[in-house]
Amino acid sequence: MHLEKLQLMNFKNYEELVLEFPCRINFLLGLNGSGKTNLLDAIYYLSTTKSFSNSSDTQNIRYGADYFFIRGFFTNTNKQSEVFCQVQSGRKKTFQENGRDYDKISDHIGKYPVVLISPLDVDLVKESSEARRKFFDQMIAQVDHSYLDALLEYHHALKQRNALLKLFAENNSIDYDMIDLYDQQMARSGGVIYQKRKAFVAEFLPIFNTSYNLLVNNREDATLAYASELEASEFEAGLKSSIKKDLILQRTTFGVHRDDYIFGFAHGELKRLGSQGQQKSFLVAIKLAQVEVIKSHLGFSPILLLDDIFDKLDDTRIARLLKIISGKDYGQSFITDAGPERTQAMVDELDIDCDIFNVEKGNIHLSSIQ
Structure with a gap:
């Protein structure tokens, strides 16, 4: 293009x-x-x-x-x-x-x-998991529109569920049928998101490793992993088990909106142990891998x-x-x-x-x- x-x-x-x-x-x-x-x-x-x-x-x-x-x-x-x-x-x-x-x-x-490499990328290392989720969400959505549809559906249901939690807390009452309705919506779209994120990282990792090794001339190994609560729990079961905590905090504390992506090396986490140069090289390699993934899926370079x-x-x-x-x-x-x-x-x-x-x-x- x-x-x-x-x-x-x-x-x-x-x-x-x-x-x-x-x-x-x-x-x-x-x-x-x-x-x-x-x-x-x-x-x-x-x-x-x-x-x-x-x-x-x-x-x-x-x-x-x-x-x-x-x-x-x-x-x-x-x-x-x-x-x-x-x-x-x-x-x-x-x-x-x-x-x-x-x-x-x-x-x-x-x-x-497009793929953007900028000084703002350091937020992917230094900021919370939200920055990393947002980045990978945008990357996956560029090559898989059904992922974007699931993401929009999930966040709509999440917003409605959180509004209900606040309403129930204010009124000191709860309608479990209403909560269950949004639990089902979140479980349906959230399950799609989880599976697509997991598959994407499996595809992305070897491409990232190749890009990183080219950039640093094979001097060190880097790692990238997807971390989700769904590895250990079914979606609806996780939502139901967290309902008491959710009512107290007035927000949903279980789901794919809490997932993270872990950046590091064989000897430890990038955020704690990586120098500024290593962090920069890591982030540039992620973006170069993004170019390759887009080209593979769409048939042309971004x-x-x-x-x-x-x-x-x-x-x-x-x-x-x-x-x-x-x-x-x-x-x-x-x-x-x-x-x-x-x-x-x-x-x-x-x-x-x-x-x-x-x-x-x-x-x-x-x-x-x-």
């Missing part, structure tokens, strides 16, 4: 912008705060229907404007497509493919996949977005990474860097065919030095 052209209007710090990307490898160079990450976010938005840096759609509207739009022109196996999205204050978000609105915006997920990822990686690992993504088996990549001299030196050393764009205060132009 290839993004041929991108058009922005009032998106973040871009008032108006039109760019074409004939090359497979694209470097975006500029000072911090110039708008490099915002351009990646626009591409990410076209793929995922949301920003990776702002949870509120309207926060992406340029200061002083009341709307933004993003338009992208893609080619995939000689098929051309146009994707358009618009957000306007006080109105419903618009998302279109080839001029037609989606029945559900979630139907767009997975059609134009767009790879690399935001300021050279920090915390030594020159040897940077060179290995660039060599991997510039290989003929990889798809289109967009790479930001605040160090133009470093990028130019790497491009020259590895003889990478690429376009280099200079970014400055919301303006972007193609560099005359390649």
Whole structure:
């Protein structure tokens, strides 16, 4: 898949912008705060229907404007497509493919996949299990739409069950038939989620190990495991056994919304024992494995977005990474860097065919030095 052209209007710090990307490898160079990450976010938005840096759609509207739009022109196996999205204050978000609105915006997920590598990835190591679940949920949903359907059904039932628990606590009474109704819904969709997560990790692990070994030159072994309460208990039985605790806490304490993914090495957990460089390499390897999984399932490569990822990686690992993504088996990549001299030196050393764009205060132009 290839993004041929991108058009922005009032998106973040871009008032108006039109760019074409004939090359497979694209470097975006500029000072911090110039708008490099915002351009990646626009591409990410076209793929995922949301920003990776702002949870509120309207926060992406340029200061002083009341709307933004993003338009992208893609080619995939000689098929051309146009994707358009618009957000306007006080109105419903618009998302279109080839001029037609989606029945559900979630139907767009997975059609134009991207993989993002950014400094925010460190949250996968340092934050709670919620960050890791969210990441793997998004990854699986890009290649399996039935997983996304089960996830939406599960979280709807979970929200309703939690609302009932609060109501029962306030009224000091309980309707077990109502609870049982949502238990059945959660067990049905949660069972699907559990099985699909388990199968996905089994598929993902060897691909991740290969990516990690390429990045670190086989110097250390890494591990990744899926941890779920459902390993030891049936879903409905687990919900019923936790009902007293749930009523006290007014929330559901058993289920796949509490699952986790454990990152580590043979000698211990990544969060406690991994250096910053090891953590960075681990996370980059996860994303490279994600590229391979998407390519395997969908039959084409996703767009790879690399935001300021050279920090915390030594020159040897940077060179290995660039060599991997510039290989003929990889798809289109967009790479930001605040160090133009470093990028130019790497491009020259590895003889990478690429376009280099200079970014400055919301303006972007193609560099005359390649």
